[in-house]
Amino acid sequence: MKANIGIIGVGATVSIAHNHALGLQKDDRASIAAVYDLDRERAAAFAQRFAPGAAVCSSPEELFGLVDAVDICTPNFTHADYVVRAAQAGKAIFVEKPLAITLPECERACRAAEQAGVFHMVGFVYRFAPHAQALRQLIRSRFTRIYSISGSYGARRLADPTLPFEWRMDRTLSGGGALDDFGSHLLDLLFFACGVKIKKISCLSTISIPERSPGTGGKQAVENDDSSAFTGVGGGGELVSLLTSRVGMDNIALRVSGDGGLAVLSYDEDHLIYYPKDPLGSYSGERQSLPLPDHSSFQDWFDREMHTFVDGVLGLGPEVCSIADALDIQRALTAAARSAETGAVCTL
Ligand SMILES: NC(=O)c1ccc[n+]([C@@H]2O[C@H](COP(=O)([O-])OP(=O)(O)OC[C@H]3O[C@@H](n4cnc5c(N)ncnc54)[C@H](O)[C@@H]3O)[C@@H](O)[C@H]2O)c1
Structure with missing residues (x-):
């Protein structure tokens, strides 16, 4: 059986839909049957x-009528509505992160997907990197408790102050800036690799390039954070400290310490360094450079993500970030944004 996929939002700036399409093309169980933008x-x-054989649809409803599953790659403010409409049409759902821009919308999307009983997943592609897989394997095999996690993640594209205003700088279209964009990936990894979910959070945010040249819609003043730093405490008492930035930051870096020792992960350096510790004793003094399962590229991670999506559409029950998991991430990010605004430490 073929999984007929419909893509909504084909891409204008980053165009994540391109990465998805390249991944789907490599999976002979899938076909891109329709697109809508x-x-x-x-x-x-x-x-x-x-x-070339895909229908170019005039409405989302036309697309729903032609496919088994919907791949939502539009700006953040549209996600919840598309999830609800796809769920009501009984379609399997892939939705790009972040799930939506407000908590009530995330909750609405979650209810609709769960009530419809359709397969659903949220696009946290960094889970599919060998780095995440290796860290998860290490934590599961050597740690029973996590003490602290520090990390950072961001990008450099928007460090160019001559780049015009984009939808992601508009609070009503994007929600948070670097906090939601990159913080969502970090929080997903904390859960995926370390089993940690934040329960209390405090956050500070800054806008480094407050004015841009006018983009579509004519706006110029950047409305959300270029960088955010947040500190949280996880459900198991883990202390977490994370820095996100879209105006000059390297790829994901994480340091995880616990009763099994210290793990230092860098996506940029392609390394996982492990300082072993006996859970009931001290550090051994060793420094081990652990091999990553492979040396795949960024696109390979999308290929795996799309393969997993197709598994889900075909009813194979893959492990994914569900919409309910993404709702928990959004709860933490919303609390962080509230903290940045009010200066308060926020409890989830
Ligand atoms: N997983 C990742 O690493 C990653 C990376 C980049 C972007 N993303 C996410 O992917 C999504 C898309 O980001 P992008 O940078 O590819 O966007 P983009 O600006 O490149 O493309 C968005 C597309 O959506 C279309 N569009 C806008 N509103 C629409 C609507 N209501 N209905 C249908 N089409 C609509 C636009 O015409 C455009 O073609 C965002 O949610 C973003 O957070 C994820």
């Missing part, structure tokens, strides 16, 4: 490039 010409060009 507010910009029809853009959708047609995308179909021409990635799936």
